[in-house]
Amino acid sequence: xxxxxxxxxxxxxxxxxxxxxxxxxxxxxxxxxxxxxxxxxxxxxxxxxxxxxxxxxxxxxxxxxxxxxxxxxxxxxxxxxxxxxxxxxxxxxxxxxxxxxxxxxxxxxxxxxxxxxxxxxxxxxxxxxxxxxxxxxxxxxxxxxxxxxxxxxxxxxxxxxxxxxxxxxxxxxxxxxxxxxxxxxxxxxxxxxxxxxxxxxxxxxxxxxxxxxxxxxxxxxxxxxxxxxxxxxxxxxxxxxxxxxxxxxxxxxxxxxxxxxxx
Amino acid sequence: xxxxxxxxxxxxxxxxxxxxxxxxxxxxxxxxxxxxxxxxxxxxxxxxxxxxxxxxxxxxxxxxxxxxxxxxxxxxxxxxxxxxxxxxxxxxxxxxxxxxxxxxxxxxxxxxxxxxxxxxxxxxxxxxxxxxxxxxxxxxxxxxxxxxxxxxxxxxxxxxxxxxxxxxxxxxxxxxxxxxxxxxxxxxxxxxxxxxxxxxxxxxxxxxxxxxxxxxxxxxxxxxxxxxxxxxxxxxxxxxxxxxxxxxxxxxxxxxxxxxxxxxxxxxxxxxxxxxxxxxxxxxxxxxxxxxxxxxxxxxxxxxxxxxx
Numbered sequence: 428x429x430x431x432x433x434x435x436x437x438x439x440x441x442x443x444x445x446x447x448x449x450x451x452x453x454x455x456x457x458x459x460x461x462x463x464x465x466x467x468x469x470x471x472x473x474x475x476x477x478x479x480x481x482x483x484x485x486x487x488x489x490x491x492x493x494x495x496x497x498x499x500x501x502x503x504x505x506x507x508x509x510x511x512x513x514x515x516x517x518x519x520x521x522x523x524x525x526x527x528x529x530x531x532x533x534x535x536x537x538x539x540x541x542x543x544x545x546x547x548x549x550x551x552x553x554x555x556x557x558x559x560x561x562x563x564x565x566x567x568x569x570x571x572x573x574x575x576x577x578x579x580x581x582x583x584x585x586x587x588x589x590x591x592x593x594x595x596x597x598x599x600x601x602x603x604x605x606x607x608x609x610x611x612x613x614x615x616x617x618x619x620x621x622x623x624x625x626x627x628x629x630x631x632x633x634x635x636x637x638x639x640x641x642x643x644x645x646x647x648x649x650x651x652x653x654x655x656x657x658x659x660x661x662x663x664x665x666x667x668x669x670x671x672x673x674x675x676x677x678x679x680x681x682x683x684x685x686x687x688x689x690x
Numbered sequence: 691x692x693x694x695x696x697x698x699x700x701x702x703x704x705x706x707x708x709x710x711x712x713x714x715x716x717x718x719x720x721x722x723x724x725x726x727x728x729x730x731x732x733x734x735x736x737x738x739x740x741x742x743x744x745x746x747x748x749x750x751x752x753x754x755x756x757x758x759x760x761x762x763x764x765x766x767x768x769x770x771x772x773x774x775x776x777x778x779x780x781x782x783x784x785x786x787x788x789x790x791x792x793x794x795x796x797x798x799x800x801x802x803x804x805x806x807x808x809x810x811x812x813x814x815x816x817x818x819x820x821x822x823x824x825x826x827x828x829x830x831x832x833x834x835x836x837x838x839x840x841x842x843x844x845x846x847x848x849x850x851x852x853x854x855x856x857x858x859x860x861x862x863x864x865x866x867x868x869x870x871x872x873x874x875x876x877x878x879x880x881x882x883x884x885x886x887x888x889x890x891x892x893x894x895x896x897x898x899x900x901x902x903x904x905x906x907x908x909x910x911x912x913x914x915x916x917x918x919x920x921x922x923x924x925x926x927x928x929x930x931x932x933x934x935x936x937x938x939x940x941x942x943x944x945x946x947x948x949x950x951x952x953x954x955x956x957x958x959x960x961x962x963x964x965x966x967x968x969x970x971x972x973x974x975x976x977x978x979x980x981x982x983x984x985x986x987x988x989x990x991x992x993x994x995x996x997x998x999x
Contacts (some may be wrong), residue, residue, distance in 0.1 A: 431964045445961075452765070473989070478989045501899075502899040502901045502902070503899065504899070505896070505897065505898065505899035506898070506899035509898075510897045511899075516890055516893065516894055518890060518894065529891075529894065530699070530894065530898040531695050532699040533696060533699075533894075533898060533900035533904050533905075534696065534898060534899055534900055534903065534904070535696035535697070540999060571988070577894075577898075580898070581898060581899065653770075655872055668710065
């Protein structure tokens with residue numbers, strides 16, 4: 428699904444945000460991306476969204492090779508992914524229904540398809556009763572669920588969540604991650620950037636730790652993502668990939684926790 | 691799954707933007723109206739000046755007014771002298787009564803109440819052969835002796851009208867040019883204000899993969915709608931103002947050039963309406979496009995909390 432090969436991003440002011448980053452995220456995988464401020468997480472996301480172009484290396488997302496992406500292909504490229512932001516980015520002048528429908532309307536979907544899809548998504552995120560509510564009447568967790576429903580509106584293969592639990596309480600955070608897990612179980616690839624260490628510890632999924640623009644560690648804490656019953660991914664990762672670190676580990680878990688605590 | 695629903699929705703969104711930015715929208719339309727009104731009035735003034743010039747040119751005659759008390763033999767002698775001049779094609783005698791009738795034909799009779807029919811001087815209407823020697827012929831006529839009281843012609847007036855038309859065109863074009871630029875900036879400012887308040891929507895549109903043409907659409911609708919409303923309002927105002935001016939100026943113009951009336955507005959509607967709509971569409975649409983280019987380059991992640999690295 429996502430393939431970074433030797434990706435470097437240097438900004439015009441000389442800041443090197445990512446250095447020779449290579450990573451592969453298979454379809455249907457669930458990955459946490461963690462790292463301290465300035466570690467390169469935002470640049471990683473910007474590169475994924477093709478808002479920035481790498482100064483070195485190549486990036487492939489789905490069927491798109493980003494270095495050869497033409498401007499007119501960018502909208503098509505972005506339709507394969509749904510983005511969830513920390514600050515929800517809901518439109519305050521629209522109710523919940525229209526916020527979700529908006530994502531479909533602006534890509535030219537038919538009203539009938541919009542009605543069916545929005546009803547399904549509202550049910551999926553448990554907000555069917557709040558379709559006519561204004562975002563300001565919802566709790567943070569509910570607003571983020573609306574944002575997730577909007578991200579799913581155009582049936583993306585990939586969900587990119589940028590600190591989705593950053594503005595909500597811990598109980599609601601767990602519910603949201605459960606929602607992402609359910610989406611992942613039905614086949615959506617999920618890349619979640621987060622600072623919520625306890626959530627990452629709780630869900631035993633692959634973790635990519637960025638540090639000073641490089642991948643400091645990449646792997647699972649205890650086990651790799653479980654094998655899924657659906658069709659196998661075209662380029663599967665090794666099923667139980669151990670944690671890889673840039674310095675020799677004492678034990679994989681010790682090293683992870685050491686980097687983690689510094690992050 | 692694709693259909694026209696998106697365009698309909700975005701069109702409604704563009705029209706809604708106008709209501710949201712009421713003050714700026716009204717300012718844009720007012721500037722555009724002023725610009726177009728001025729343009730329309732200058733255009734109609736130029737048309738009328740041209741018409742007057744054409745009428746003056748068709749009256750390339752020289753009026754030779756006779757002194758009081760000129761006898762019939764003196765008058766016949768003067769007529770022969772005039773006909774002997776090289777550049778004279780024809781010479782028609784107009785008696786006092788005939789002159790009175792000519793004036794009376796184009797005037798309200800009450801104005802002439804109490805005036806004797808012989809109050810106008812006798813005259814000769816002299817038609818020159820060539821306009822190139824017009825000034826020399828006038829000088830020769832003026833030198834024909836004491837039987838000639840005054841020589842009058844319209845060349846001077848025609849020259850003044852021509853100069854006035856040129857000045858009007860130059861000043862009008864300059865003022866209209868400045869106002870058009872102002873209109874483009876004001877409309878682009880209005881659309882920019884809309885875009886600023888709708889950055890969130892633009893970013894959401896970009897993040898879900900809306901095509902640039904879809905993102906532009908509501909703002910283009912907003913600019914074009916302002917342009918069309920401005921041009922139609924200006925058209926109506928020019929029409930009303932022109933009718934009022936025609937009523938007020940008619941007697942004055944008629945006395946300046948007997949029988950002259952302002953050209954009918956309806957005759958030029960077919961030029962003015964598309965012209966106004968064209969200018970409205972160009973300034974409205976152009977202003978929108980001018981603004982949105984910058985916003986289309988804005989990043990989904992700008993202003994997000996994850997700006998660092």
